[in-house]
Amino acid sequence: MRPSADLLLCNANVLTLDPAKPRAAAVAIRGDRILLVGGDDDIQPLKGPHTRVIDCHGKAVIPGFEDAHCHPLALAASLISVDCGPLSVRSIGDLISRIHERASSTPAGEWIRATGYHEFYLREKRHPNRWELDQATSDHPVKLSHRSGHACVLNSLGLERLGISSETPEPPGSIIERDLATGEPNGILFEMNSYVESRMPPLTDQEMDRGMALANQLLLSHGITSIQDASWANSQQRLRLLGHFRQEGTCFPRVSMMIGTDDLQEFASTGLTTGSNLGNGVRLGAVKMVLQTATGHLSPSQEDLDWLVSTAHQAGFQLAIHAVEQNEVEAAVNALEYALSQAPRTGHRHRLEHCSVCPPRLVRRLAGIQAVIVTQPGFIYYSGERYLATVPASDLEWLYPIGSLTREGLVVAAGSDAPVSPPSPLVGIEAAVTRTAETGQVVLEREAVSRVEALKMYTWNAAYASFEEREKGRIAAGNLADLVVLSADPTQVPSKEIESTEVLMTIIGGEVAWQR
Secondary structure, eight states: OOOOOSEEEESOEEEOOOTTOOEESEEEEETTEEEEEEOHHHHGGGOOTTOEEEEOTTOEEEEOEEEEEEOHHHHHHHHTSEEOSTTTOSSHHHHHHHHHHHHTTSOTTSOEEEEEEOGGGSTTOSOOOHHHHHHHOSSSOEEEEETTSSEEEEOHHHHHHHTOSTTOOOOTTOEEEEOTTTOOEEEEEESOHHHHHHHSOOOOHHHHHHHHHHHHHHHHHTTEEEEEEOOTTOOHHHHHHHHHHHHHTSOOSEEEEEEEGGGHHHHHHTTOOTTOBOSTTEEEEEEEEEOBOTTSSOBSOHHHHHHHHHHHHHTTOOEEEEEOSHHHHHHHHHHHHHHHHHSOOTTOOOEEEEOOBOOHHHHHHHHHTTOEEEEOTHHHHHHHHHHHHHSOHHHHTTBSOHHHHHHTTOEEEEOOOTTSSOOOHHHHHHHHHHOBOTTSOBOOGGGOOOHHHHHHHTTHHHHHHTTOTTTSSSOOTTSBOOEEEESSOTTTSOGGGSTTOOEEEEEETTEEEEEO
């Protein structure tokens, strides 16, 4: 006799993403696993005296969304910071006013964090500087973070607190903008966020608890049941912190946490590697490496990158290389080809994060090494207008070539890079299908993909990118019971209505974690 189910979803339009059974009408769940997928009649024998039954009234049920590239702790911090995003400020004057408002209720001497500005969306079309932030407050050190996460601005007291002066050398790969006449920093710093954060007092436990609670609700409300933390500065301390949030229920989605190269040896020495289960719903992800060209030169150099990639590869780890520009993508491919020539290994699933500008010759090379691409379709929606106005024509032709990558046989997974953009898989799915920006402008329409391919990017493909596709990303017996109930079928509604589809319920491990 089969055991009874704990939860039955019936009268549903189930999109399983399982090729063996693409559609169903009901799902039975026992514990944290799916017991059976079939018709309403199939699951009735599994109904017991304590079984909860949810009538879905014909609504769509899909596998839980997975954000394959986000920054949960930064997202939490941003949600309790001063919002200086495009929807909140339109000018440097607006930005000053919002920071001044926060300063008026903050004790003198305490840091003020503000986030989300982008010079393209400011009336002045430039970055604010230290002296303008001084107009907001001279009694509080201020850090204003760029929407991209690759720049920030400090006011004069902030620079003083961190000891950044005309004498301060630039860290490798970074830029301290300076007054041309005096050499004094003007407050604008590029590729120095980690440098700055490591020298600022951390958020208090109470602040982090509040921020993570807000981030948790935001993720769940978008149907996200798993996240992959792509922060390159992740350490043993951050691992403990994420485990704490999971244990306390402050963070409900499952977490795969990447680590930086600085912490590789420490993790490896304890016997941990990519895929290690760390308890409390947290597992170890890839080794994150960041390539950047802010100074006009590749950092790290190709030689150093080859060594770093080979070291992590030979230690058995998966790689996740941040590569945006075309020369960064090529450097990453060079390093991966070199590592695989020195120590061939099948099934490595080394990843390129972003892969923003990728012409056909690099697409073919990526296919040759069976790399996994983790990109951000939502950027097309949220930043398409800016791309069309600012990206050189030679790069725009190969911008986020999701269609080309998919047609070449590469597995393409998707994330939001939150807090860089909102963590909305449905926005990303629509953008991947329509290539349309929020303004209605179309960005490289030939690189669109089908609705099912776009849906897979946030489900099965995302699970594949972290070696978890055998238990996540499809609705099938034995898989984890991570599911989302939607107001409409995203494969059937008009393509420009996908992002307005509502998440009605988010189920993680058989428990209703959130519902509208």
